[in-house]
Amino acid sequence: xxxxxxxxxxxxxxxxxxxxxxxxxxxxxxxxxxxxxxxxxxxxxxxxxxxxxxxxxxxxxxxxxxxxxxxxxxxxxxxxxxxxxxxxxxxxxxxxxxxxxxxxxxxxxxxxxxxxxxxxxxxxxxxxxxxxxxxxxxxxxxxxxxxxxxxxxxxxxxxxxxxxxxxxxxxxxxxxxxxxxxxxxxxxxxxxxxxxxxxxxxxxxxxxxxxxxxxxxxxxxxxxxxxxxxxxxxxxxxxxxxxxxxxxxxxxxxxx
Ligand SMILES: NC(=O)c1ccc[n+]([C@@H]2O[C@H](COP(=O)([O-])OP(=O)(O)OC[C@H]3O[C@@H](n4cnc5c(N)ncnc54)[C@H](OP(=O)(O)O)[C@@H]3O)[C@@H](O)[C@H]2O)c1
Numbered sequence: 001x002x003x004x005x006x007x008x009x010x011x012x013x014x015x016x017x018x019x020x021x022x023x024x025x026x027x028x029x030x031x032x033x034x035x036x037x038x039x040x041x042x043x044x045x046x047x048x049x050x051x052x053x054x055x056x057x058x059x060x061x062x063x064x065x066x067x068x069x070x071x072x073x074x075x076x077x078x079x080x081x082x083x084x085x086x087x088x089x090x091x092x093x094x095x096x097x098x099x100x101x102x103x104x105x106x107x108x109x110x111x112x113x114x115x116x117x118x119x120x121x122x123x124x125x126x127x128x129x130x131x132x133x134x135x136x137x138x139x140x141x142x143x144x145x146x147x148x149x150x151x152x153x154x155x156x157x158x159x160x161x162x163x164x165x166x167x168x169x170x171x172x173x174x175x176x177x178x179x180x181x182x183x184x185x186x187x188x189x190x191x192x193x194x195x196x197x198x199x200x201x202x203x204x205x206x207x208x209x210x211x212x213x214x215x216x217x218x219x220x221x222x223x224x225x226x227x228x229x230x231x232x233x234x235x236x237x238x239x240x241x242x243x244x245x246x247x248x249x250x251x252x253x254x255x256x
Contacts, residue, residue, distance in 0.1 A: 018144025089256025
């Protein structure tokens with residue numbers, strides 16, 4: 001299959017890294033023909049001379065532009081093939097209204113861990129997408145991580161839990177590392193210690209049957225250090241703070 005990308009920034013570049021391991025041919029069209037050339041050289045793919053030239057060649061078009069650019073970019077174009085969009089907050093219905101009501105449309109929500117081929121990616125499709133096309137779309141999302149088929153109504157929640165959450169997890173890591181520095185470790189030591197611990201804790205959770213609460217109970221010995229810190233985290237409202245941030249993210253996705 002020939003896959004064309006319109007708009008190749010951070011996320012599309014990460015996805016292309018995964019896709020290059022597959023059999024698909026890749027062509028790209030950036031903000032200008034010069035940018036298309038530059039990106040194509042960087043990523044080792046083919047540049048097209050214009051968005052329409054890309055549309056004329058591609059079997060599937062993936063939109064890597066920002067949600068705010070959709071109206072401007074899509075109003076000049078006529079599509080004939082399936083389209084995949086990764087844009088936060090842009091529904092299949094809106095995409096159909098900006099392109100054509102008859103086209104197969106696939107919506108995905110990746111995250112920046114696509115850069116290391118470990119994105120958590122949601123996907124859903126409109127009723128024009130055949131089972132075969134959906135399976136192909138899933139091989140595309142599988143090429144840069146783990147795919148989750150979810151209902152479109154849950155996309156904004158997924159955006160918060162997986163699309164945006166790496167930023168929140170980095171903030172948590174940064175806060176832990178700062179606390180390490182406050183108590184005498186170097187920043188580099190702290191970051192390495194915390195990052196390895198976050199990684200292994202997630203792996204441990206995924207590997208076994210224990211829930212987060214089961215694991216928390218295993219770490220907290222009676223009257224010990226961990227339960228003291230845990231109570232303090234709850235006193236300052238960690239659960240509420242995280243839940244509130246997720247609600248704010250969902251609300252923002254609905255406004256885009
Ligand atoms: N970043 C994330 O973690 C993340 C997570 C989930 C979903 N997404 C979604 O992924 C999409 C891209 O986000 P991003 O983070 O990759 O943003 P980005 O790095 O800013 O990429 C957007 C790209 O669009 C290009 N562009 C601007 N105008 C264009 C035009 N008229 N025609 C073609 N290309 C044009 C820009 O080119 P120039 O560089 O030349 O300006 C830029 O390379 C968004 O819809 C976002 O919602 C991102």
